[in-house]
Amino acid sequence: MFLNYIFTIGNYDDLSDKESKRVVLLNKITSLGILSHIILGIIVIFIDAENLYILPPFHLAEVFLLSSIFIWQKLRWYQFSRVLLWVVTYIFIFFLSHYIKTDVHNDYYFGVLALLPLLFFDSRIITYSGLILSILGFYAIRISESFISEKYMIDSQTNTAINLFIIIFLIVNYFKTLNEKNEKSLEKKSKELEKLNSFQSQFFINISHEIRTPLTLIQGNSELLSEHPVTNYNPEVQQYNTVIQKQTSSIKKIVDDVIDLAKMNTSEFLLQKKVVILNDFLKRLHLSFQTTFEQKGIIFRYENTLKNCSIYADTIYLERALNNILLNALKYTDPGGEVILQFFIENNQNVVISIKDTGIGIAKEHLSKIFNRFYQASNSINKAGGSGIGLAFSKEVVLMHEGDIKVHSEENLGSEFKIVLPAITTETEVSNTTEISLTKTTKNLEPHNSAISSLSKNHILIVDDHDEMRKYIQNLLHGYVCYHAHDGIEALELLRQHKIDYIITDYMMPNMDGYQFIKEIKNQQITTPVLMLTARGDINDKLNVLRLGIDDYLTKPFNKNELIIRINNALINNNEKEKFASSGQLHKHTSNYEAFLMSLKDFISIECNKPEFGIENIVTEFAISKSSLYRKIKSSTGLTPNEFISEIKLQKARVMTELNQVNSLKQLSFAVGFTKPSYFSKLYEKRFGSKPFSKE
Template sequence: MTEPGTTRSQVLLADRRRKLQMLAAQPDRVFELFVRSALQLTQSDVAAVSLVGEEWQWFKAGVGLEAVHIPLSLSFCAHGIETGTTFEVVDAAADVRFAQHPLVNRDAGLRSYAGHPIEFEGEQLGMLFVMSAQPRTLTPEQMRWLQDLAQGAADAAASHERIFKLQISQRRLLDFASASSDWLWETDSSHHYTWLSDRFEDLTGLTVQSQLGRNPPASPMRDGAGRVVEPLLGFLEVLDRQQSFARVVVLKPTPMGDRLISYSAIAKFGSDGMFRGYRGSAQDVTHRIGAERQEREVSDTLRLLAQHVPGVLYQRVSRPDGTGYCPYASESVRQLFEITPEKLALDCGPMFDRIHPEDRKSVEAQIRSAENSGQPWSQTFRVVLPEAGLRVLSGFASPRRMPDGNVLWHGFTTDVTESEKAAAEIARSGQQWELASQAAGIGIFELNLSTATITLDRNACQVHHLPAESPTAFVLAQWLDMLEPSARESAQAFISLAAVSGVIQREVLGVVTTSGEPRRIEFVARAQASRDRTRSRTPVLIGVCRDITEEYAIERLRQEMAETREANRSKSELLSRISHELRTPLNGILGFAQLLEGDRKEPLTSVQKQRVQTIRMSGTRLLSLVNDVLELSRIEQQMFSLQRESVSVNSVVNSGIALLQPLALERALQVEFIGAEHELHVKADRRAMDQVFTNLLSNAIKYNRAGGQATVIVEPLGTSKVQISIEDTGVGMSEAQVDQLFQPFNRVGAEKTQIEGTGLGLVIARELTQGMGGTIEVTSTPHTGSCFTIKLPLAKGSQTGRDSTDSMPAQTDWIEAAGGTALYIEDDPVNAMLMREVFGRLGNWKLLEAATGAEGLRLALAEQPHLLLTDMNLPDMSGLDIVKQIRQQPATRRMQVIAVTADALPQQQEMARQIGVDGYWTKPLDLALILKHLRGFFSANPDFPLSTK
């Protein structure tokens, strides 16, 4: 513990000594009142008034302290006097100044300190302080009380004339402390509020100032359930009695609603015997009364229900020492245990005394086990009743450990004696069961846990596929040898669990027949004792078994199919999201590229046109790749469809070479095209063929050596096929690498290089080629190069398919219409900017914009535009919801609505059409297609004549 500073305590003048002597001469009882008040009001363990001298500190008055004086080096108060104001230590054990103080680290174990200086004749000579065994901080109200009491102690020491007034103040504080609950109050003789504690505002929502000078509520008294007491007696009438009272409940209106308030107060009388008013406390009991009312209602309901339950419903509290009681037991306990609920509410021992001596240890052991594990308890046991004699009961209960260490049980016990009588009926049904079980392939087995022997009936032997001459009884180890090695541990666990739990257990085990065939057999069993409950019981497992090999295989297949469907669904959702995320930025890239190409006011130079065209072609190719990833997903889900038509091979090759020429130039590669004598056409999907060829040629360039060569050779293959070969002079591949080439995400070693790739391109290329009725073949020589060969069916005739520019947006011819209005709902600023540019080139066409669905609906209803364009994925609502609301409003029901979205899945398009969408535009937008749609819309609306611009 560190020494406090000595700037003031080091030199004590004679004047200070005189003042200390005067203060020490004051009667101890003066300070004791303040000490006890501080102890009560702050709810502390220790309170004292200390006087600080030059070397010692002594205690003028104190509660909870044995010491009379201590050295100054051990003084909390010396530190407090040095601060000159209220001094608080939240946790002395964590404070380096006080961690070694004997009151902190020894038996006293005090942790927190709070004190305020006592000033006498202008000098601080001591402290009024409190200490607690717990780390804490005083509340503001407690701190104010401590400060007031310290000031009161100082005033008492300064003048005997003020002692009387201070005693009154002290009594007031003590009265407040004795009556306080939630907030404190004081009235005059006319019942007007003269003082309210700070908590009043927090708990009622009313300001203290608004209530001073006013009366408490005059509403009638209510009982503990919140009901008005008869005969009616108002609260002011209670106050008129000029008598102390407690827990008078009345209804008080507040800004937080009507509240039930419980008032308690002490009547004040002057020295002349005249009534001066009340000092008291008030507590909001609204929630408590409501909870008690609800508890009574639940209790009444439970009591009514329990009357119709064939057994006893109960709550039981079990203490750590083994004793307990039942807070609740239904009336049926009188018949089931021949004990009254009132007796069990005091002690549940008599209930356990009714248990049969042979069963009691088992019942108590299983209850203790359930308490320790937290698992439900379930058991059948016998009781011996004074009147009814021997009965058999079945009990079930669930434990819950309470914070105080007790265990609260909720349980149900019923009489099952009559079920024993049903055993004879069950025996008579044995023959019928034998016939039914044989027809269903169900066998019965019995395992004697004492002798570890298992007995199989005839059907059970057939289930195990045992020979007809095989014995029906086996030592348990012999039966375990019939099982698959991996199933033996599960079988032993199954037997153990069934033996101790007392409930039905189920297990499927692998059995190896005598012919070596593996079979799956289902076992269902539970523990059972001797049927004669009055004799010593032998524990056995009784169960059934059946061969479920075929069922098991079918179920496994069903699960695998379900898992496969779920995996495909998840993958489709992922691909849809990837497509959406890629299409959104592509919309800006391709859209503004088209705007630049079609800008006639500020036309591009030839070089700029070529660059913009390269941007547009690359963006279009990326869009094609995004679409093809979705197509590959459809292939795997058998939802893939290719548009097979006559496609010019030269067109595909020339387009691919042009697209990849910048990459070839970057690597100083030469790309050579050796075409056929005559132009050839294949029967293929143009977009798929573009992707396949571009992927293979891209690989020939990327994996080539610098300054190498890539050669494309097109030639007919017989009379029915066309062969396209892509040769390179790269590093080549080994046979092992070629074998792994078409595995997803396997880059056969290229992942160790700086060449970009995902390992999916060749997989997609092969799937697309096979989908077009073709094949891809690979030959490769390490350090020499590779050759990929595409073989596709030759198309009949010379019809040319879509050329490479078909997949790119065409240059646009702008139109203008007079006075039309469109509304575009889009949260992406780039997409909104693009649409704004498009409509900005349509002459007088006016475009309204909204970034949220709610704003868009408001504009649609207010402006009633001729055309509504909306994104399908808005931050606050779906575009489908917007369309539904538009179609429900008479004013907008016939409005033309077009969905503008990055979601290209067919099912989404179909859903949009079903709710009334007139058009479905997929991002990235083809501006030529937009103008085509707008022309169609304008031509169908003669009010908007068209003109080409």
């Protein structure tokens, strides 16, 4: 630990790789020099009494000068530190040559000294100057020895030594130059590969987004077909439609995996880790797959003897990672086979999740490659198809959980995948924490037809560059008057020409995309409610758009009834607000009201988790009467104070679910001040069209 600290003094993160290596090397050479001087000083004290008053102080001075190099390194005086090392070493060699017998040939160390500038400097002037000074030092010692011994010391041996210095210097300099050229070439290729990888990742993301639009149309029309009388009276058509819906879900899963896999190496991808009780998590995972395995005639067992074991994990992504492995076990195991899901503690610190099957196994030559992206082992099953991204996605997820994934397999005997994750052993932490249920199914949401009929005269603007998508949305909104725009520019023109009550816009469009379009209508102070309907499901994209102040955000593929409910609720709220505003009851000091509302929203958002929170708390905090409070809120929002409080609570709940800040209905309900989760869930569904944790 101490040596590592000494060797890395001055090695800051902002240094280039080359400079970083030089800093560490200089620290190591300096440390070796200090140690050498200490040892030599001690030896002199015991065996060289004649030079006792000269050599120990000299070694002490050298130790002092060398030690100061660490200070200069820490202060970033790198060039000075390197020159100081060279000078101190130069003096040391020169000095020793006068106190050690000449037949030891200490002057030959000048040859090594000539190489030091090659290690620490790029300038040719400095490196060749170091060579010349080393040669001059070598000659100076020989000349001084000539005067002392009265014998001519510069002979053919001296010239041979100088030639040897120069030859070694030139050889080392050649390889240094060649190495630097190779490093530059590798760095250039590395940057090109990074650009290519970035382009490839973005390409997959863009393609996946493009796939989501036709996927939405397939899913949407399939849902419409399932409600058609022809389907209801024809079991064969119903069966075909079920297959379409199932395959659509499979494609959606592949698309989601591709997008996430492409984003995993970027800063945009973040896991939302929570404490997860592993036993409950795997039980539900087993339950969700049991029917599927039974349909193929495979025994699927869950084995566990541990009760209280938990991990930090993003339940959504960890479930998807395990799903991929279980689906592989299902795919490669024949009817009559067996798959076992279990977990156990390893070394009292790690938890191991094991998925073992009796399938066809994996050949040894493929084992090291199965986690590579888009790689598939060659076998009769894979020839029928597959994306080759499932296991790559699973491994990336496990690594981001600070874990590891291992596989043991033999052909025709089966495979075992082991996911090793850090375990949490604190009992209190486990007992007070629950995690999200992973086996929920999306409830079939029914639109409120009464609301549609009452709002049938509302005008809705659909902004999307995909013609079929616009037609499909218009078909869903048959009770409304719909306008179409191909991009943001056309949409702005339609907003100038018509009274629009609601806007549905895509994100990715030519000329002016959805983000720029929303910014523009906000700049023009257009208050029409806006819903972003897009294939871009990334949380950062969602947050960037929500920060612009839009009213809603829905990703493709979407549930058609959920879209209708969201539009209905937004229109009802907006119509009530407009009616109240047109009644002439708005306060003259609107700006003051807006500031008051902002403060009120912040106060409610912070305090609403308290079950006893209500109007009395607001009246006390803002020193306002109930009647004044009612008037201010009603005039600004069209809502009563209780409705306003409920709206803030629900909006906060929605943000918390989108950011995965909570992982159970009960926890979310209490976090926004509702003591009855079932009642809260109904309010949430009524407001946003789906339950808090319903999957799309």
